[in-house]
Amino acid sequence: MEAIRPYPLGEPHRLDPDPAYRELLGRDALTRVRLPHGGPAWLAVRHDHVREVLASPVISRGLAAGNPELPRLMPEPPPAGTIMTLDGAAHTRVRRLAAKAFTARRIEGMRGEIQRFVDELVDAMDAAGPPADLVSRVAVPLPLRVICTLLGVPLADRTRFRSFTEKVMGTTAFGSDEVRTAMADFFGYLAGLVAERRATPADDLLGALVLARDEEDRLGEQELIWLGVALLIGGHETTLNQISNFVYVLLGHPDQLADLRAHPEIAPRAVEELLRFVPTGAGSAHAVIATEDVELGGVTVRRGEGIVVDLGAAGYDPRVFPDPYRLDLRREPNHHLALGHSAHFCLGAQLARVELELALTTLLRRLPGLRLAVPAGELEWNTGGLIRGLRRLPVTW
Template structure:
C-alpha cells in the first residue's frame, strides 16, 4: 500500500444536514488517502463516476474485507455472514430470496396499506392538536409498522428493536460492549420468532416465514444467513425512511419557494423525493469500503490490489460534472439518477419500498397539515454518535382547521 500520509476522515464534525465542505474541493482532485476512526487507511472516491465504478465494478469486492482491519466509523466490524459483506454469486443467492417482497409491482400493491397507516398517524396528530413530534408521532412509527407487517415482527416490540437498531448503527453513542449486547439480544429475539414459525403448522404470509421455508425446505441458506438477513431487513427496513422523513421536511422548510412549488404541484412528489434523496446527506462519512482485487486506475490514481476504497455517495450526489447547480435544491430536476441508494450489486434492496413510503409521507403531511412548520428550531434534537443523520425529535405545528 502507498506510503502517503492519510488525512483523518471525516474531515469535520457533521452539522445537522450540511454537506461536508471539503467535498467540493476534493471532486476537483484525484482520489485522496484517508484514515477513518478505525481500521486501515483507504482511498476516498468523491466523484460521481469514480463512486459508481467502486460500487459496480466487479474488480472491487466486499468479500475481500474478510480477515482485514476494514476502515470503518465504529469499533466493531460486521459479520462475514452478513449480506453486505458478500460478493456475487453468494450475495446474489441471498438477494434473490427476498427480492420478490421488494419489487416495484409488490411495493405498489402495498401503497394503499401504507397510505392507510400514514393517514392513521396523522389522524391521531390532528385529534391531539399541535404541537406534535414529527419523529415520534409519524416518521418513526410509519416505516416501523410497514416493515413489521412485511417481515412478520410484532409491532408491540418496536421499543426493543429500535434500541437495537441504534446500537447497530452506533459510532460513539454506545460502547463496544453495549453494541455487542444489543446485537446478541436482537439475534436471540429473531431466533425466537423463527422458532415460532417452525412450530406454526398453518404457516404465515410474511417474509420471515418465507426465509424459514427457504432454510428448512429448500436448503438455500444457512441458519446464520437467515438470522443475519432478518436482522438486516428489520434495521434497514425502517431506519432510512424514519430518518429521511424529518430530514426532507426540514430541508423543504428551509427552501420555502420549493415547498410552495410542491404544494401547488403535488404531482411533483415522486420527482421531489428523488431530488431530496440526492440533496440530503444521510450518512456520516462514506460508504462501506470495497477492496481492489487487482490493480485498477481510478480517478487518475493507481489503486493497488488489496487496497480499500471508500465511496463517498453524498459527494457524488453533488458532482457538478453530472448535475447542473448541484448545491441548489430543484424539485423538478431531470438529470442523472443519484446514488443515494447505492449502485451495482449492493444497490439497496428496499429502495422501491423506501421511495414509496417517502412519497406517501410527503404527500399526506403537506396535504393534511396546512402551514406545517417547526415550532422551535432550537428544540430540534439532532442525532449524535450514529452513522445516520437527522432529528431524533422535531416539534411541529400546523394551522388548525
C-alpha cells in the first residue's frame, strides 16, 4: 500500500511550482496526503479533478467550520458564519448581497479611480528615486486603498488590519493563541464600524450590508461581521502579493516583459497567464468534507473524509495547458482555476484583474528601465504564511 504523502508536498521555493506536481498530474486518481493539523485527506491536483470537487453538490465547506479534526495547514480551523464556510442556500444568500459591490459594471466604473491611485503611488516612488521597494511603495498600498474605499474602512487603520491578516493567514508563523486573539480583536473592530454605520449611515459597501441586516433582515449579525472580515482580507491580501510576484516573474522573462511593454493591449491576457503560472499559495488552507460516499477523481471518498484541492497545481496540467511550464502572455484559451470555480469562484476576481492590469501596465510605461536592484538570490521571501510573496522587492529604473 502506498505511503501517505505529507502536504504541502515540500517547502515552497520562491514561486517555483513543486516538482511533485509532474508526477501527481500524471495520475489517474486522487492522492492520499497528511496535513500538519487534523490528519489525512485526499488531494486533487488535476484540472478535471479540481473542477469536479469544487462543483460537487455533496462536498461541504460548512462541515469544515470550527472542526478541530479538519485536515488543514493553519493551526485553527476556519470559523463558522463566514462566506467561506457556508453551503447551499445560506451561501447563495450572503454571496448575492456581497456580489452587488463586485459587478463587472461597477468595477469597470472604478477603473479611473484605481488608475489614479496607481499613478499617485508610482509618482511618489519615481520622485523619491531609485532604488525603491516595490512591495511597500505600490504592491501593499494599492489594494489596501482600493478595498478600504469600496468597503468604507478608514485607510488610517490599514496597519491594524494588515497585522490581523498576517496572523490569520499564517500557517506556522503564529501560534493558536495569537491567531485567536487577533480574530477576537478584529471582530471587535468590525463590530465598531458596524455600530458607526448604524449611527451614521454611509453610501459604501459596509453601510449597504448594515442596511440589509437591519431593515431587510437578510443577514445575521455574525454573518455581517464575518462578511466584512472576509471581504477585507480577500480584497487585498492575495492581490498585494501578486503585484510584486508578477513583476518579479516578468523581470525573469525578458522576452515576455518586452512583449507586454510594447503591446499593452495584451495586458488582460497577460494577467490571466500570470494567474495561471504563479502559484498563489504554499498549499490549500484546508480540506472540504464529503457529506456522503461519492466517486470523485477516480477514488471512493467516504462520508466525512476531507479533500484538498490544489488550484496552483491545476494550472500546470498538460491536458489543458500545452507546455505548461512556459510563460506565454498571449496564451489562449486559458481556463485556469486560480480564482476558483463554481459557487465559490472568487467574488473579487474582476477587481483583482483590474488592479493587476493597471499596476503592471503603469509600471512598465512609466518606468521603462525597471529591473531588480539586487541579485535575485538576495531577495527575501515570506515564510510561515499561506500566501507566497516577497518581503521586499528592491527595484531600480
